[in-house]
Amino acid sequence: MVYQRVLRRALFRMGGGDAEVAHERTLRVTTRLGALPPVVAGLNRYFGGGTPRTVFGVRFPGPVGLAAGMDKDGRALRAWPAFGFGFVEVGTVTRYAQPGNPRPRLHRLPASEAVINRMGFNNGGAAALAARLRALGPLRVPLGVSIGKSKVTPVEEAVDDYRASLDVLAPHADYFAVNVSSPNTPGLRGLQDKAALDELLGALETTVPLLVKIAPDLSEHAMADVLEVCAAHGIAGLIATNTTLSRDGIAPQDAERATETGGLSGRPLTARALQVVTFVAKESNLPVIGVGGIHTADDALRMLDAGASLVQVYTGLIYRGPGLVRAINRAAR
Numbered sequence: 312m313v314y315q316r317v318l319r320r321a322l323f324r325m326g327g328g329d330a331e332v333a334h335e336r337t338l339r340v341t342t343r344l345g346a347l348p349p350v351v352a353g354l355n356r357y358f359g360g361g362t363p364r365t366v367f368g369v370r371f372p373g374p375v376g377l378a379a380g381m382d383k384d385g386r387a388l389r390a391w392p393a394f395g396f397g398f399v400e401v402g403t404v405t406r407y408a409q410p411g412n413p414r415p416r417l418h419r420l421p422a423s424e425a426v427i428n429r430m431g432f433n434n435g436g437a438a439a440l441a442a443r444l445r446a447l448g449p450l451r452v453p454l455g456v457s458i459g460k461s462k463v464t465p466v467e468e469a470v471d472d473y474r475a476s477l478d479v480l481a482p483h484a485d486y487f488a489v490n491v492s493s494p495n496t497p498g499l500r501g502l503q504d505k506a507a508l509d510e511l512l513g514a515l516e517t518t519v520p521l522l523v524k525i526a527p528d529l530s531e532h533a534m535a536d537v538l539e540v541c542a543a544h545g546i547a548g549l550i551a552t553n554t555t556l557s558r559d560g561i562a563p564q565d566a567e568r569a570t571e572t573g574g575l576s577g578r579p580l581t582a583r584a585l586q587v588v589t590f591v592a593k594e595s596n597l598p599v600i601g602v603g604g605i606h607t608a609d610d611a612l613r614m615l616d617a618g619a620s621l622v623q624v625y626t627g628l629i630y631r632g633p634g635l636v637r638a639i640n641r642a643a644r
Contacts (some may be wrong), residue, residue, distance in 0.1 A: 314632030323419065330417040330426070338387055345390030354393035358633065361397050361640035366598050366620040367520045367547035369453050369485050373397025374615070375639045378602050378623035379457035379488060379524075383434045385443050392451045395636040399450075400623065401440065402457030403490045406475045408436030409462055412495065418571045422562035424606060424630045425580075428554065429495045429573030432459050437476040444483035453485035457524065459493060466498040470514045481517050489515065492526035492553040494574045500526060505536040512544040520547035527552035527583045527603060531590060538595045548598035550623070551587045555580055577626035580604040585617055592618020606631055608642035615643060 326332025344350050361373025376398040377391050385401040392399070411433025418427045434440070437458070444454070458480070464472040477487060491502035491511070502511055503525065515521060523541055525534065541549065554574025561569045561579055569575075584603025591599050601619030605611050606627040614622050627635050 314634060315630075318632065319630070323421070329415065330419050331414060334381075334417065338382060341382075341387040341390045345387055345393070351390065351393045354390075358393065358395035358637045359640065360395055362644050363397075364620065367486065367522075369520065371397045371453055371621060372451075373640055374621050374643050375611070375636050376400060376455070376600065376621060376623040377628075378625035379403055379455070379490070380428075380430070381625050381628070385440055385447075385454075388444075388447060388450055388454070394633045395640050396452060397640075398453040398455060398485075398621070400455035400457055400488060402434065402488070403432050403459040403493065404434045404437050404440050404456065404476060404480070405432050405459055405461040406437050406472045407461040407463060408439065409433065416573070418568055418573075419629075420561065420565035420568050420577070422564035423560065423569075423577065423579055424626070425561070425565070425575055425577030426626050426629065427569070427571045427573045427575050429571075431462065431495045432493070437479045441479045441483060444480075454483065455486045455488055455522075456480050456484040457488040457490050459490040460496060460499055460502070462496055466501065469502060470511050473511060474514055477515055477517055481519050484519050486520040486522055486547065487515075487517070488522050488524045488550050490524045490553070492524050494526070494554060494556050503529065503533065503537060505540055508537060508540045509543070512540060512546060522546065522548045522550050522600065524550040524553055525587070525591075527555045527580060527587055528557065529587075534587070534590060535594060538591065538597070541597060542595065546597065548600065548620075549591055549595075550600045550602060551591050551619075552580070552584045552603045555583065557583070559583075576603065577630070578604055578606055581606070581610060585613055588614055588619050589617040605639075606635070608635075608638040611639040612642055 581604030601614035
């Protein structure tokens, strides 16, 4: 409650209400906290951890992960486990460093507890991330790396682009998330089509578990195609879901903000993300990481009950604070 009554209000006013300014400052503070052992120890004592579980051959000390997008370049990796996260996913990272789309590109919809982003995979590039991870050394929790297509790379050359990122980062990742579902890179979602996905996954050879991250906007027929291709290539699991292009569930107070282009995340995605997780878990034997609209411990439990092996949070963290992670860990024991 302290977070929602005090800290969130301060964050939402920061930078004149610019959501990306608040994000950047939060990340800088979190990075500094991770460099202070007494602070990390104190956070560990308060937030604790979850119940360990092994999924696709990787042991996770807890079921709650930090979703991709919060810490794209892996700057605060020493701090996140202290807040109770059982794993962290960095990225989405691309082969080439890129600035992303023009700002402003991150918009809060407070009445809906939602965010619209059109970041466009802003990141320092796969080689820079690999160098940072090499310098950091082993982490306390498993590290996932989300990889995507560089904007400058034509779609017909996407396979080589993904493969280059995979090769340079493989020594540092506990799993890879193949992001073919962001709505903010032109042509990217076309890689979810059966033939394109088949070609891409067939070219990504690694001993590190590969997961595919899918959009919530796919039909059941399209999801079934994705599952078929994933099974054919021995994919380790799926991440369901990414952001949505839908604007269903937006509060009237946010109607004007909802006209912004980009992917929507947060509370309006709760029901649809659960539907996708339920479908994927029912139609395949692949482990699922459930993500999308998890704002309470009950939301997470419903995901786990629907067949998810793990869950991830991001927008829920913005609106509910790190106490959300603590609550999920306690409820999932």
